[in-house]
Amino acid sequence: MSEAVDSHKMPLLDHLIELRKRLLYSVVALFVMFVFCFYFAQYLYDFLVEPLADILLSRGNEREARMIFTDLTEVFFTYIKVAFFFAAFITCPIFLTQFWLFTAPGLYKHEKSALAPFLVASPVLFFIGGALVYFVILPMAWSFFLQFETQGGDGSLPIELEAKVGEYLSLTMQLIFAFGLCFQLPVIMTLLARVGIASADGMAAKRKYAIVGVFVVAAIFTPPDPISQISLAIPIILLYEVSIWMARIVERKRAERDAELESELDS
Numbered sequence: 001m002s003e004a005v006d007s008h009k010m011p012l013l014d015h016l017i018e019l020r021k022r023l024l025y026s027v028v029a030l031f032v033m034f035v036f037c038f039y040f041a042q043y044l045y046d047f048l049v050e051p052l053a054d055i056l057l058s059r060g061n062e063r064e065a066r067m068i069f070t071d072l073t074e075v076f077f078t079y080i081k082v083a084f085f086f087a088a089f090i091t092c093p094i095f096l097t098q099f100w101l102f103t104a105p106g107l108y109k110h111e112k113s114a115l116a117p118f119l120v121a122s123p124v125l126f127f128i129g130g131a132l133v134y135f136v137i138l139p140m141a142w143s144f145f146l147q148f149e150t151q152g153g154d155g156s157l158p159i160e161l162e163a164k165v166g167e168y169l170s171l172t173m174q175l176i177f178a179f180g181l182c183f184q185l186p187v188i189m190t191l192l193a194r195v196g197i198a199s200a201d202g203m204a205a206k207r208k209y210a211i212v213g214v215f216v217v218a219a220i221f222t223p224p225d226p227i228s229q230i231s232l233a234i235p236i237i238l239l240y241e242v243s244i245w246m247a248r249i250v251e252r253k254r255a256e257r258d259a260e261l262e263s264e265l266d267s
Contacts, residue, residue: 210240
């Protein structure tokens with residue numbers, strides 16, 4: 001074959017040793033970054049709370065701008081989750097690099113060129129999805145939910161927000177992960193196109209069903225206001241169109257490679 005594997009064949013034990021080494025590097029990097037992030041956990045949590053804090057402080061009553069905890073260990077374990085969340089995100093490139101160093105020696109040249117862009121694009125798209133949540137979705141969502149507060153009076157009791165530390169983090173992380181995973185659509189669809197499971201023409205033909213499905217997913221993962229749902233649905237629809245475009249490129253390159261192979265066999 002014209003394309004050879006870059007490295008010599010290794011016995012199973014050597015593969016396991018190499019895998020252990022790559023996992024050890026990744027886990028050590030995650031642990032070191034976790035310790036570092038835990039030291040700044042309060043500041044990192046304040047960063048996540050800032051969209052809500054800005055809305056509460058804009059009311060001019062600083063006494064309302066507070067968060068509570070009802071369990072003695074709630075804040076401590078919340079900071080652990082925050083530290084792990086940021087540490088995992090920061091060390092994601094290290095995990096992907098170690099994965100590449102483990103798998104690359106056993107790949108052909110065209111397989112390397114196919115896999116490398118996805119390893120780069122995946123964390124970038126996840127970051128874009130998380131940034132969309134933080135800067136766009138969260139301010140709109142919190143403004144929507146705070147509209148349900150009431151002042152009370154005339155025999156009725158006021159309804160006021162008493163945000164809990166742990167619950168706020170859980171909701172915020174859920175939204176970030178949901179958007180980050182939805183933004184992996186081009187990566188997933190392009191990979192499916194490379195292995196022949198999906199095709200550009202098939203995705204284009206099912207575009208109207210995909211749009212309906214996108215709005216259903218947006219309604220599930222976002223607060224029940226139209227602006228938040230549209231803010232998620234429109235980027236996913238655009239990413240779906242990008243997936244079709246990427247699938248066409250993949251199919252064209254595969255056709256060119258097959259034509260070159262046929263010409264070599266005929267000659």
